[in-house]
Amino acid sequence: HGLEGLAAGHAARELEQDRAQRGPELDLVEAGLGDAAAQAQQLGAAAVARAERRVGLAAALDEAAGGAMAAVALAGEPGIGKTRMLAELRMMAAERGYVVVHAAASELEAYVPYAVAIAALDPYLGSPAGTGSAPAELAAIFPSLAPGPGGSETSAGERWRVHRSIREAIGRMAERSPLVIVLDDLHWCDEASLELIEALLRRPVDAPVLLALAYRDGQAPERLTAATRAPGVEYLPLEPLSIADAAELLAIEPGAGSVAALYEQVGGNPFYLSQLARRPDPDTVPDGIVATIAAEVAALDPAARRLAESAAVAGEPFAADLAIEVAGLSESDGLTGLDELLGSDLVRTTEAPRSFAFRHPIVRRAVYEGAPAGWRLAAHGRAAAALERRGAQAVAIAPHVEQSAAEGDEAAIALLLRAGEESAARAPATAGRCFDAALRLIPATDGARQVAVREKLADALRAAGDLGRARRVLLEAIDLLPDHSDPRWIDLTTRCAAVERWLGRSDDARRRLLRASEIVPGDAPGATGILIELAVGAVYDRDLEAAVATGARALAGARRQGTAAEVAAAAAALSLAEAVAGRIGEARANRLEAVEFVDAASDDELIGQIDVLYHLAWAENYLEHYDAALGHVDRMIGALRRVDGARPLVPLMLLRCYPLETLGRLEEAAGVAADALEASQLGGDSRFRAWALFEHAWASYYRGELGTAVASAEESMRLSERPIGGAGPSAGIGPAWVLACALIESGEHDRARELLHPLAGEEIEGAMPVERAFFWETLALAELDGGDVALARAYTERAEQDAAALDLALPRGVAQRSRAALSLAAGDARRAAREAAASAESLGTIGARIEVAFSRHLQGRAAAAAGDRKEAIRILRDAETELDACGSTRERDAARRELRRLGARAEVRGPGATGGGIDSLTGRERQIAELVERRLTNREIADQLVLSEKTIESHLRNVFAKLGASSRVEVARLLEGRRTD
Structure with missing residues (x-):
C-alpha cells in the first residue's frame, strides 16, 4: 500500500494548496458530486458544464475500475481550469484508494525524450512497490531503473518496443488497485512522450487504468488533438465563464467596473481572473498575465527575484542547487531566497527531495519572459556549464547550449551533435532538433560539416517519419556539393531518391537517378548504387522490363569493377526484378550469387550494403524460399538495430x-x-x-x-x-x-465484384506474374458465387496460363485449386476432388502449409459431394487439424461443420465461431449484438453509441463471424436462446 498512501497524501496536499487560491469556485467540489449540478445552476451555463465535466471524470474512474483502460482529455485555453479539474480528479481517485501518478509537461523540457513519462512514472518504477526487474528498453529511459553499461539496442524505428514495455509496466502497477495517470500541459509535451500517449490510446492497457490528459486547445500538436478525439477517449472541452459567472466566482457585483476590466483582459478564464483578483493591490489591473507575474517577482527581495529567474532558466521542476548556482548566490542566500519563493507561493515543493516547481507552468513562462534577454543568454550558459560539471547527459544540456551559444562555438557544436547522436535511436525528433541547433552554429563557410550534419539531420527526420523535411535537407546537402564525382554527392542522391520513392514522388526519383547515371561515370564509386536504386524503383513502379534491364546493367558494372558486396547488392536487386517479372530461372541463379556473399559475410561487412538483404529476402519470397527469406530479414533487422538506428x-x-x-x-x-x-x-x-x-x-x-x-x-x-x-x-x-x-x-x-471488375483488365495484366494466379482465383470464386460459371471458367484458364509460364509451385497449385472449385460448381465432384488433391500436392512441395490446408478442405468437400463419405471424413479431419494448427479459425470451423454434416465428430482444439461464440464477443460486440436483438438499425445503434455507421458495420462483421450467423435475425435468435437456456 506504499504507492497508494504516497499518491493519496500528495494529491491531498496539492488540492489543499489549490483550495487556498480558488475561492468560491471550490464550493462545487466541496459540496460533492451529488450537489454540484444543483449549485452550478446558480453560476450559469459554463459552470453547469464544469459540473458535468466533474461527473464525467467520476464516470471515467468508475469505468477504469471495471478492469479496462479508460481515457479522458480536458482541453481549453490557458488558465481555463484544466489543472484544477485534474487536481480534483486526483483527489477523487486518491479517496477511492487508487494509485495516482502525475506530471506536467514543460516548454523548456521539449528536448528531453520521455520527460513527461519520466516525471510521472519514474518515482514509482524505482520504488520498492515498483515493477520489479526492468527490460533494457525501460532501463535506458528511466533513471531509477539504473541502466547497465551498453544500454538498449532498441532503434529509432522500433520505439514500439519501448511503448510495449511501458504498457506492460503500467499494467503491473495497476495489479493491486486501479491506477490513474494524470498528464497536464501536454501542448508542451516532448515528442517521445507524445508518441507514447498515442500508442497507449491506440492499444490500451488491459488493466484498470485511467489516462487523464490536459492541453491547451489550439496550441497542442494536431497529432495530440486527433488522438484525444478518437473513439474510446472521453473528450471534455472547458468553456470560458460568462461575465456574470466571473462576478459570481470573484464575489463581486456583476455591474462593478473592476469585473468588466478584468473580464476584458482575460475573458472568462477562471485561473487568470482569480490570479488577478488576488493581487495585493486589487485596484491595479495589469495589461496581461505576464505583467501580473512580473509584479509578483518584483515584490521579492533581490536574491529571491534572481533565484526565481534562475529557476525559470534551470527547468521544470528545477533542482534547488542548480538554480542557486545559475543565480550566482551562496548556498545560504540561495536557501533564504527559496524560502521566500515558497512563502509567496510562487514555487512549491515536489515529491523529490531538493526539487521544486513553479505554481503553474504559465508562472514559470512569465518569469522567464520577464527576465532581461541578455541576462537569459548568460544564465543559460551558466546552466549548461553547471550541468556539464555535474555529468548530466548531453540531451539535458542541449536546450541551454542552444539558447546561449554563438556561431562558431566548437564546444557547443560538439555537445549538440553528441546530444543528437545519443537520442537518435530513442527519440529521433529530439535528435533532429539538436542537429538543427548545431547547424545554426556551424559557420556557413564550413561546407564539409554543413553537409555531414545535414546527413545526420536527414537520418533523424527519416526515422521520425518527417520524410518531406528529410528530402529538403538532403537536397540542401546535395546543393552544397557541386562536384558530382564526390562519392558523398552520389550517396546523397541515391538516398534522396529513396526518400522520394517513399513519398510517392516516383517521377522525381526517376529523373534524379537518370540524371545522376548520365553524369556519374560508370566506374565511379557509387555508380552501381544509382543503377540498383533505379532498378528497384522500376519494380515499385511496376515497369518490370525496365527493372530487369537496369538491374542487369548494375550487376554487369559491379562484376567489372565493384566490390564483392556491390556485386551481391546488384545480384539481389536483379533477382528481385527477375522474380517479379516471371523470369524464374535467371532470378534463381542471381539469388545464389547474392546468397553466397551474404551467408559468408559478417554483419560489419554488410554495413552500407544492407539493402542486399532486403531485396534478397523479397526475391526469396517470390522464388518460394520462405524459410530463407525469414532468416535473411531477421538477420537484417538485428544488424540494423546495432548499426543504423535511423533505418525505417x-x-x-x-x-x-x-x-x-x-x-x-x-x-x-x-x-x-x-x-x-x-x-x-x-x-x-x-x-x-x-x-x-x-x-x-x-x-x-x-x-x-x-x-x-x-x-x-x-x-x-x-x-x-x-x-x-x-x-x-x-x-x-x-x-x-x-x-x-x-x-x-x-x-x-455484389460489393466484392464491384471492386474486382476494374481489376480484371490492365491492372492484373500489369501485375507481377508470380501473383496473378491468386488474382484470377479470387475473380473466379467471386463469379462462381454470383452464378456466372462461364466467366469463372475464363478466369481459371487465365490462372492456368500464367502458372504454365512459371516454374513455380504456388501459382500452379492455386490454378489447380481454382479449376477444382470450377469443377465442383459444375457438378463434377470426383474430378474436383482429384484436382484439389493435385493442388495440395503441388503446394506441399514448397511447405505452403496454409494453402495446402485450404486445398485439402476443398478436396474434402468435393469428396463429400461425390458420395465418398469415408474419404471425405479422412480428408476433412486432416484439413481441420492443419487449419487449427495454422490458426485459421473461420476455415477450421467450416471444416468442422462439414464433418458434423457427415455425422463425424471433429477434434475441438480451440473455440470455434459457432461453439460458445457468444462468450467470445468483446464487450463492444456484445453491446451491439444486444442492440441488434432489440431490432435497432445500424444508424440507430451508431447514434446511441456515438459511433460511425462504418464502425458499427465492422463490429457486426465480427459478430456474424464469431456467432456463425448469416443475418441479424439469427444473431437475435442466438442471444434470445442463450437467455432462455
Whole structure:
C-alpha cells in the first residue's frame, strides 16, 4: 500500500494548496458530486458544464475500475481550469484508494525524450512497490531503473518496443488497485512522450487504468488533438465563464467596473481572473498575465527575484542547487531566497527531495519572459556549464547550449551533435532538433560539416517519419556539393531518391537517378548504387522490363569493377526484378550469387550494403524460399538495430508477413502485422501506415477475422494513393484485392465484384506474374458465387496460363485449386476432388502449409459431394487439424461443420465461431449484438453509441463471424436462446 498512501497524501496536499487560491469556485467540489449540478445552476451555463465535466471524470474512474483502460482529455485555453479539474480528479481517485501518478509537461523540457513519462512514472518504477526487474528498453529511459553499461539496442524505428514495455509496466502497477495517470500541459509535451500517449490510446492497457490528459486547445500538436478525439477517449472541452459567472466566482457585483476590466483582459478564464483578483493591490489591473507575474517577482527581495529567474532558466521542476548556482548566490542566500519563493507561493515543493516547481507552468513562462534577454543568454550558459560539471547527459544540456551559444562555438557544436547522436535511436525528433541547433552554429563557410550534419539531420527526420523535411535537407546537402564525382554527392542522391520513392514522388526519383547515371561515370564509386536504386524503383513502379534491364546493367558494372558486396547488392536487386517479372530461372541463379556473399559475410561487412538483404529476402519470397527469406530479414533487422538506428523498420517487419502466412504461422504473422501497424503510427507518414494496414488486413483475413480484415483494408484504401494497384514489392494490385477477398467470405458478393471488375483488365495484366494466379482465383470464386460459371471458367484458364509460364509451385497449385472449385460448381465432384488433391500436392512441395490446408478442405468437400463419405471424413479431419494448427479459425470451423454434416465428430482444439461464440464477443460486440436483438438499425445503434455507421458495420462483421450467423435475425435468435437456456 506504499504507492497508494504516497499518491493519496500528495494529491491531498496539492488540492489543499489549490483550495487556498480558488475561492468560491471550490464550493462545487466541496459540496460533492451529488450537489454540484444543483449549485452550478446558480453560476450559469459554463459552470453547469464544469459540473458535468466533474461527473464525467467520476464516470471515467468508475469505468477504469471495471478492469479496462479508460481515457479522458480536458482541453481549453490557458488558465481555463484544466489543472484544477485534474487536481480534483486526483483527489477523487486518491479517496477511492487508487494509485495516482502525475506530471506536467514543460516548454523548456521539449528536448528531453520521455520527460513527461519520466516525471510521472519514474518515482514509482524505482520504488520498492515498483515493477520489479526492468527490460533494457525501460532501463535506458528511466533513471531509477539504473541502466547497465551498453544500454538498449532498441532503434529509432522500433520505439514500439519501448511503448510495449511501458504498457506492460503500467499494467503491473495497476495489479493491486486501479491506477490513474494524470498528464497536464501536454501542448508542451516532448515528442517521445507524445508518441507514447498515442500508442497507449491506440492499444490500451488491459488493466484498470485511467489516462487523464490536459492541453491547451489550439496550441497542442494536431497529432495530440486527433488522438484525444478518437473513439474510446472521453473528450471534455472547458468553456470560458460568462461575465456574470466571473462576478459570481470573484464575489463581486456583476455591474462593478473592476469585473468588466478584468473580464476584458482575460475573458472568462477562471485561473487568470482569480490570479488577478488576488493581487495585493486589487485596484491595479495589469495589461496581461505576464505583467501580473512580473509584479509578483518584483515584490521579492533581490536574491529571491534572481533565484526565481534562475529557476525559470534551470527547468521544470528545477533542482534547488542548480538554480542557486545559475543565480550566482551562496548556498545560504540561495536557501533564504527559496524560502521566500515558497512563502509567496510562487514555487512549491515536489515529491523529490531538493526539487521544486513553479505554481503553474504559465508562472514559470512569465518569469522567464520577464527576465532581461541578455541576462537569459548568460544564465543559460551558466546552466549548461553547471550541468556539464555535474555529468548530466548531453540531451539535458542541449536546450541551454542552444539558447546561449554563438556561431562558431566548437564546444557547443560538439555537445549538440553528441546530444543528437545519443537520442537518435530513442527519440529521433529530439535528435533532429539538436542537429538543427548545431547547424545554426556551424559557420556557413564550413561546407564539409554543413553537409555531414545535414546527413545526420536527414537520418533523424527519416526515422521520425518527417520524410518531406528529410528530402529538403538532403537536397540542401546535395546543393552544397557541386562536384558530382564526390562519392558523398552520389550517396546523397541515391538516398534522396529513396526518400522520394517513399513519398510517392516516383517521377522525381526517376529523373534524379537518370540524371545522376548520365553524369556519374560508370566506374565511379557509387555508380552501381544509382543503377540498383533505379532498378528497384522500376519494380515499385511496376515497369518490370525496365527493372530487369537496369538491374542487369548494375550487376554487369559491379562484376567489372565493384566490390564483392556491390556485386551481391546488384545480384539481389536483379533477382528481385527477375522474380517479379516471371523470369524464374535467371532470378534463381542471381539469388545464389547474392546468397553466397551474404551467408559468408559478417554483419560489419554488410554495413552500407544492407539493402542486399532486403531485396534478397523479397526475391526469396517470390522464388518460394520462405524459410530463407525469414532468416535473411531477421538477420537484417538485428544488424540494423546495432548499426543504423535511423533505418525505417516498418517495411522490414512487413516483409515477414508474407512468408509467415504462407508457412501457416498465422498467429505470428498477425502479431508482426499488429506491431508494424503500431510502429507505422510513430512516423506519421500515411504510406507506411497504408502498407501496414494492407498486411494487417491479409493477416486478419487468413485468420478468419473478417471484420478486422475489412476495416483494415478500407482504411488502407483511404490512405493509399493507388487503392487499386500497389507501390511496393508486396502490394499486388492494392488493398482493393484483400478487401474483395474478405467481402466474399463475409457474403457481400455484389460489393466484392464491384471492386474486382476494374481489376480484371490492365491492372492484373500489369501485375507481377508470380501473383496473378491468386488474382484470377479470387475473380473466379467471386463469379462462381454470383452464378456466372462461364466467366469463372475464363478466369481459371487465365490462372492456368500464367502458372504454365512459371516454374513455380504456388501459382500452379492455386490454378489447380481454382479449376477444382470450377469443377465442383459444375457438378463434377470426383474430378474436383482429384484436382484439389493435385493442388495440395503441388503446394506441399514448397511447405505452403496454409494453402495446402485450404486445398485439402476443398478436396474434402468435393469428396463429400461425390458420395465418398469415408474419404471425405479422412480428408476433412486432416484439413481441420492443419487449419487449427495454422490458426485459421473461420476455415477450421467450416471444416468442422462439414464433418458434423457427415455425422463425424471433429477434434475441438480451440473455440470455434459457432461453439460458445457468444462468450467470445468483446464487450463492444456484445453491446451491439444486444442492440441488434432489440431490432435497432445500424444508424440507430451508431447514434446511441456515438459511433460511425462504418464502425458499427465492422463490429457486426465480427459478430456474424464469431456467432456463425448469416443475418441479424439469427444473431437475435442466438442471444434470445442463450437467455432462455
